[in-house]
Amino acid sequence: MKQPFPFSAIVGQDEMKQAMLLTAIEPALSGVLVFGDRGTGKSTAVRALAALLPPIRQVEGCPVNSARAAECPDWAEVGSTRLVKRPTPVVDLPLGVTEDRVTGALDIERALTRGEKAFQPGLLARANRGYLYIDEVNLLEDHIVDLLLDVAQSGENVVEREGLSIRHPARFVLVGSGNPEEGELRPQLLDRFGLSVEVTSPTDVDQRIEVLRRRDAYEHDNDAFMKTWRPRDGKLRKRIEAARTALPSVATPEQGLRDCAELCVALGADGLRGELTLLRAARALAAFDGQDEVGRSHLRAVAPSALRHRLRRDPLDEAGSTARVARTLGDVFGPYQTAAE
Template structure:
C-alpha cells in the first residue's frame, strides 16, 4: 500500500490508488500520513482553486485580480470526500451569502477545486452514490470541472489523484470507476507477533506525545520526501525499452485484460518505480514488480478459477519468468 501511494505521488498519470482491506488495517491512516511526505505547493494567498502561477483559473479573482499576488508554500492538499456529500458541495454552487447580501451572482468552489493539484480521498468508495460516481468519472477523464446551474457557467481545472479505500465485504465497486484507478492493493492485519507489537508501540507513542513522535520520524520522512522530489524531476527522462513494453503487453494478453489501459499503467508504474530507485531505465524486474497492483483489478471474472486475482497475476508472472529463464 505504501509503495503504491509513493508511485502515485511520483506519477500522477497513473490514475490513483484503490486500497481494499478489513477495518482497522491502517488504510485511512496511511493515506492521511501521505500529506507529510509530499512537496509543498506555491499558492497565492486567498486562492480557492490552487492555481498555478503560469495558468490561473479564469474564475479566480485572486490570481487574476493582482499583478503579483502574495504567494506562500502550502502542503499538497488531501481532500476528503465524505459519504452522503451533496453534488453542490463536490462541484461548487452559487454563493448564497453574496447573492443575498449584495445581489452578486458568484461561484463558491467545491471540493474538486480544493483537490486540484493534490489528492481526493474517498473512504468507503464502494458505498459512493451512483450520481457522484458518474460525476467523478467525467472530471477524472477531462481534468476539468464544469458547473452549469442557477444561471452559472463555470469551468475550472480539477486535476487530482484519486485514492479510494473500502471494505470488500460492504459491496463491490462499479467497473467504470474501478478501471479509473491505476493501482489496486489489498491489505490485511499482520500475522506475526513482532510486527503487531511494533504497530501497537508506535500507536501508543503517538497518542502519548505526538510532537515527540513526529520529531523521532522527521528525518525518515524528509528522506522519503527528497526521494519523491528527485523522482518527479527525472521521471520524464526515464527510458522504457521495447523489451519492457513487450513484457507488459505479453502479461496483459495472457491475463485477458481488456483495452490498453493495462499496458499504459504498467509502463507508467514501472517508470515511477525506476525513478524512485534512482535509475534511468525501466527493466523487466520493474514491470514484474508493479504488475500485481496494476493488473489484479482489471481481470475478468473466471468462474472456473477459484484463485484470487493477485494469485492469477502471480501465476502468469511465474510462467513468464520460467519461460525467460528457459530461453536464456
C-alpha cells in the first residue's frame, strides 16, 4: 500500500497548505473549508496532512483517544493506564452516513450474544483529538449537519436512545472540501469553519508540468520519490511541533487587537468570531515563523482565509469576497510593504 502523497511535494496551493498547517498548530481554529474545482488537490492535501501531523499520546485501548486514564469514559471499561503513541486520527465522514454510524449506538452483536447493553462508539469518538474530514461537505444531509453543529458547539457527543445514556468528548478539527458548482453550504455550518480557502487549477504551464512530473514519479517510482520528500516532511513536522510549543508565549500587542477589530468593522463581518479567528490564525502563523509577537504581516497573510466566508453579500459590490478582503486590507493597513511591518 502506497504512503500518502507528501505534503511538502504539493505544488502551489499555498493558501490551502498554510490554512491546514495553522489548524495543526492551533486546533482552536476549529477547521478549514476548501472549495474549488475538481482535481485541484483538495483530498490529496488532507491525506498528506494526516501523514504529516505529529503523533498523539493516548491511553492504550481508549476509544476516544484520551490523554489521561482519568479522562477515559466509564462505559469504555478501559483497563490500561499505559500511554502509547499513535498517529493523529484523521477520520472520513462519508456522504450518506447514518446517524448511528456518526454518534455511535447500541452494540447489537454484544447484546445478542451476551445479553449485555453496551455502547459501540462512532466516528465522532474516533475523531476526538484529531480531524474529521468531509468530502463534498456541501452535499451532506441536513440532519447530519445539525448533529455536527451541536457537537462542534459543545465539544461533546451525547447519545440518548435505545436505553443508552452516553457522553464522551468530541473535539476535533473539521476539514471540509467541495465543489461550489454542486451547491452552497448552509450558513450555520459555514460559520463553524475557522478558515476558508478557494482553490483553482493552476494556469502557469511550468507549474502544471511540475504537478505532472511529481505525480508521475509518485506513482511509478514511489520508493525513490518518498525517499526524496520524506525528510522535507520531517522538517515541516518539527516546525509544527516547535510552533505548538511556542504558541502560548506569542504576544499580541494592543495595536494588533485594534487592527483585528478595525478590519472586521470595515468589512462588515457578522459577529465577533471573525476577530477571534483572525487573531488565533495570526498568532499561529507567528509561532510557525518563529516570531515572538503578532505583526501586521501575519494579519495580512491570514485575513482572506479567516474572513472571506464571513462577509455579508453586497448586491452593489460585484467584487468577490477575496477581492473585498484584499481591498479593505489596503484601506485599513495601507499599501503592502515587503519589509517587516
